Amino acid sequence: MSGTAARVNVAATRVGTRALGPGLRSVVWVQGCPFRCAGCMSPEWIPDRPARRVAPGDLAAELLADDRVTGLTLSGGEPMAQAAALAETVDRARERRDVSVLCFTGYRLERLREAPPNPGVPRLLDRLDVLVDGLYVAGRNEGRGLRGSANQRVHRLRGRPEEEPYDYENGPRSAEIAVEGPSALLVGVPPEGLLAAFDTAVAVVRRRLRTADGRHDGHDGNGHDARHDGNGRRGTGEGRER
Secondary structure (H helix, E strand, C coil), rough: CCCCCEEEEEEEEEEEEEECCCEEEEEEECCCCCCCCCCCCCCCCCCCCCEEEECCHHHHHHHCCCCCCCCCEEEEEHHHHHHHHHHHHHHHHHCCCEEEEEEEEECCCCHHHHHHCCCCCHHHCCCCCEEHHHHHHHHHHCCCCCCCCCCCCCEEEECCCCHCCCCCCCCCEEEEEECCEEEEEEEEEECCCHHHHHHHHHHHHHHHHHHHCCCCCCCCCCCCEEECCCCCEEEEECCCCC
């Protein structure tokens, strides 16, 4: 397809992580999700509102800025809500490098094939190597693998021998914390206890920054809280989305 595809409405990106799939990957979390799963880690990224709109070619270049990256992970938000633009992003990325693509979605694969929620879904499905499907159910979080909860399924849609040993269902969880100025991004499906520790650390930094700025009202300057995503968590000492 040509460059006429819509821009991707991006909530966040992370270039170079080993916490969300095999090998060194880059992740894009999209803004907007039609689901409101109880216990969702990403309430700020559910609303379908403008975030950072990026052309597919530019997003591909951003995600592949590290020459060592061998795969892309699509999360959110709900990637299938922006399927056409993400499919275009994958095409632009594969013009540069033969990357594998992993996608998280709240939809079941059967629904995506039989009654796709928008016309771009079949095209994106054709480009995926692995799909993790199903809504998040907090009471079924088993604390292992890349699935957030046990009802979710892993579909290996295309074979990549170099990635076959990766255990999506039962492997140990890992997470990475990327710090940039006053902002910290926790990437991955975190092991038990890590989210609480991360939020505590963010709260401590925020209090210190408020004290330094002379704010003592118990809120940050913009009234915001930690920023979340479906398999990560963002906290900002200043309470601003970056």
